[in-house]
Structure formats: C-alpha cells, structure tokens
Amino acid sequence: MEYLIGFFIAVVIALTGVGAGTITAPILILMLHVPGGIAVGTALGYATIVKLIIAPVQVFRRQVNYKVFGFMLLGGAPGVLVGSLLFKRFAVNQAVLYWVLGTIIVFSSLMQILGPFLKRRAEGSRKNRLPLLSMVMLPIGAEVGLSSSGAGALGTICLLSFTSLAAKDVVGTDILFGLVIAAIGSGIHFAFGAYSGVLLLKLIAGGIVGAVVGSFIAPMLPNKQLRFALSCWLLFIGADFCIRAAAL
Numbered sequence: 001m002e003y004l005i006g007f008f009i010a011v012v013i014a015l016t017g018v019g020a021g022t023i024t025a026p027i028l029i030l031m032l033h034v035p036g037g038i039a040v041g042t043a044l045g046y047a048t049i050v051k052l053i054i055a056p057v058q059v060f061r062r063q064v065n066y067k068v069f070g071f072m073l074l075g076g077a078p079g080v081l082v083g084s085l086l087f088k089r090f091a092v093n094q095a096v097l098y099w100v101l102g103t104i105i106v107f108s109s110l111m112q113i114l115g116p117f118l119k120r121r122a123e124g125s126r127k128n129r130l131p132l133l134s135m136v137m138l139p140i141g142a143e144v145g146l147s148s149s150g151a152g153a154l155g156t157i158c159l160l161s162f163t164s165l166a167a168k169d170v171v172g173t174d175i176l177f178g179l180v181i182a183a184i185g186s187g188i189h190f191a192f193g194a195y196s197g198v199l200l201l202k203l204i205a206g207g208i209v210g211a212v213v214g215s216f217i218a219p220m221l222p223n224k225q226l227r228f229a230l231s232c233w234l235l236f237i238g239a240d241f242c243i244r245a246a247a248l
Contacts, residue, residue, distance in 0.1 A: 010211040140158070
C-alpha cells in the first residue's frame, strides 16, 4: 500500500505541481493511521525527494523564473523555520494539529477552485509585485513547516496574483520553491525525530516511478481540469480533518 501511495502522489505532483505535503500527510493519517506528528515530518521528507526528481525536468524545460524564485525564498525560508519550531510545540496536541491541517487544506483548496476567477479580476492591472510576494511567502512557509501543506497550492495562487508569469513557468517556479522549502522543513523535523524512516523509504520507492511517469505524461493531459478535480477532493479531506478535530 505504501508503494502505491507514493506512486500516486508523485504522479499528481508532476501533473499539477500540487500535492506533496497537502496530500501526503492526510493520506498517511487517514489510510495508514500514522500519528499526526510523524506524518507531517515524513510528508516533508517525501516531498523533498519527489520534487528533487521533478524539479530538474522543469529546469531543463526552462520553466523556472529564478528572479521570482529568489523573492519567494526571501520570505518562505524564514517562514518554514518558524513553522517547524511551532510544530515542535504543538505536535503533541492531536486536536490542534488536525485543526491546522484541516483549515490549511480547506483554504488551499478553495483558493485553487476560485483561482481562475481571481486571475480574471487581476488581468489588465496586474504588475510584478515581487516584494509583496516575498511578504506573502512568509506565512506560507510557516504553514509548510507546521503542517507540510500549502507550498504548492498557495504558491501557485500567489504567483498568478503577483506576477505575470506564463502558466508553465508558474508550475516550474513553484515546484522548485516547494523543493527548497520542503528540504529546509524536513531537515528540522528530522532533527526532532518526527518522521518514520521505514515508511519514507517505501513512499520514495513508489514515488520515484511515479515522478518519472508523471513528468512524461504531463504535457499530454489538461492541467486545469486536473487541478480542479484535485482541489474538490482536497476540500472534502480538509473538512473531514476539521470534523475529526472537533470530535477530539
């Protein structure tokens, strides 16, 4: 089962640029009954490895804007450090962790679903606002460190809102940003011992194959429709976590 989960998530990441942290931690908790604290750290480690495979493809296709990427890291890197330290403080409280996961997933999903509408409203007046992008990346980085979620979905929305990048460059830049943020976060979580090495290796084994397959078929499939379907599913998952938190 762990191999199939790793394969599935890697394919989703390659096709949409979204899913490493947002999908992995909830699936580990709901399907494999992994404790929340362990699931988040393991999800970050898995996201790092899978995006390390996918990101070079985006670089090779010249789908990364390095100037925008630098501004994203300016806020995201210190943000993930803060979030990871907060995680150490609150991870022992399962209800709090479930509330955080559920709220972030619901918010990310709604932003993805409303993304096309928000994009249309911004067209015509939108300019590159990179300093503001850096400021917004600070709380997004904190979300990643605290819950492993947010970098892909919210990063994409921010790139669409604050830059004039083409869709392909949005995906590539966001994947590279997610790689670096996940690497920082996973390093801190691993130092806390908040991960499962055996589970991570199984996820990676399936993820390597999934990343290759997903990167190969990505140009052949409709990205927008896939993102919408994924967002609707994640909205349900996020609501389920909130309900579980309220019951604890």
